[in-house]
Amino acid sequence: MKDSLRELLRYLSAGEVPETLVLACDHNPLPHIPRRVCALHYDACWSGAPLGSLAQILALGVSQIAFVPCSRGEGLGRLLQLGDVVFPGRLRRWETTHQGRFAGKWVEVSQLGVSRRSFLGLSTTCALDLHANWQERSAQAFALLGVSEPPSDLPPAWTLQVGKCSVCGVCVAACPHQALSLTPDPEDADVLALTQDLARCEADGACLKLCPEHTLTAQGHPTWSQIHTGATQTLTEVKTKICPSCRSRFPATAGELCPLCAFRQDHPFGSLMPR
Numbered sequence: 001m002k003d004s005l006r007e008l009l010r011y012l013s014a015g016e017v018p019e020t021l022v023l024a025c026d027h028n029p030l031p032h033i034p035r036r037v038c039a040l041h042y043d044a045c046w047s048g049a050p051l052g053s054l055a056q057i058l059a060l061g062v063s064q065i066a067f068v069p070c071s072r073g074e075g076l077g078r079l080l081q082l083g084d085v086v087f088p089g090r091l092r093r094w095e096t097t098h099q100g101r102f103a104g105k106w107v108e109v110s111q112l113g114v115s116r117r118s119f120l121g122l123s124t125t126c127a128l129d130l131h132a133n134w135q136e137r138s139a140q141a142f143a144l145l146g147v148s149e150p151p152s153d154l155p156p157a158w159t160l161q162v163g164k165c166s167v168c169g170v171c172v173a174a175c176p177h178q179a180l181s182l183t184p185d186p187e188d189a190d191v192l193a194l195t196q197d198l199a200r201c202e203a204d205g206a207c208l209k210l211c212p213e214h215t216l217t218a219q220g221h222p223t224w225s226q227i228h229t230g231a232t233q234t235l236t237e238v239k240t241k242i243c244p245s246c247r248s249r250f251p252a253t254a255g256e257l258c259p260l261c262a263f264r265q266d267h268p269f270g271s272l273m274p275r
């Protein structure tokens, strides 16, 4: 589910948080609803929504989420079954057929404007950090709701593993979320540690694709509590030295010169075509 959820959370926390929130997707006509019911029309299908998205809405103080049944598949039934285990009594189907003269208004989540409070520069209070990414917000929400590890729905982040690393830093530069870093050991500046911030990883795989050694692999997912505590993991520590020719750092076991300078020394007039 795309992160227009952030806009939805901003909208809810800018006003009075509703007791019941009615949600509908695109797969059915929007039913008439009573006035004063907070009803949001979302541009993605809720029937396959991850529990983290629902946890974020509930963590704002919404008591119940009522879903307008979706005509596509049995996804909503599965979601409600699972939700009953994780958030008992807080998810249900919207079943009321409104017969009243005045119907309430559906709000389009894709067209939410800036709230009046934000426009006027007034602060809004939100139980979640709205600047955090989806999985960090979900981890915060699960913690606020007292859900330790939901039975399904692992965070989308990967736990990476690395084999023979040449500390080239390509993966660090490639990650669009700054989840990887290459830092010197505080006790030995010649030892470089490649570390991964699990909460920042969004599993888009740029590091895996671009690693010139093809040594990075994804080995499953972290837990929600690791995301919540901002855990980092050290992928490898490599003893390095400085190349006497170009002054760059490279693994101490690799020879006298760094791999690039060694290649240039062996092939003074040659070069390799990119593979």
Ligand code: SF4
Residues within 6 Å of the ligand: 162, 164, 165, 166, 167, 168, 169, 170, 171, 172, 194, 210, 211, 212, 213, 214, 215, 216
């Ligand atoms: S994991 Fe690959 S891309 Fe990252 S520093 Fe090591 S060799 Fe370079």
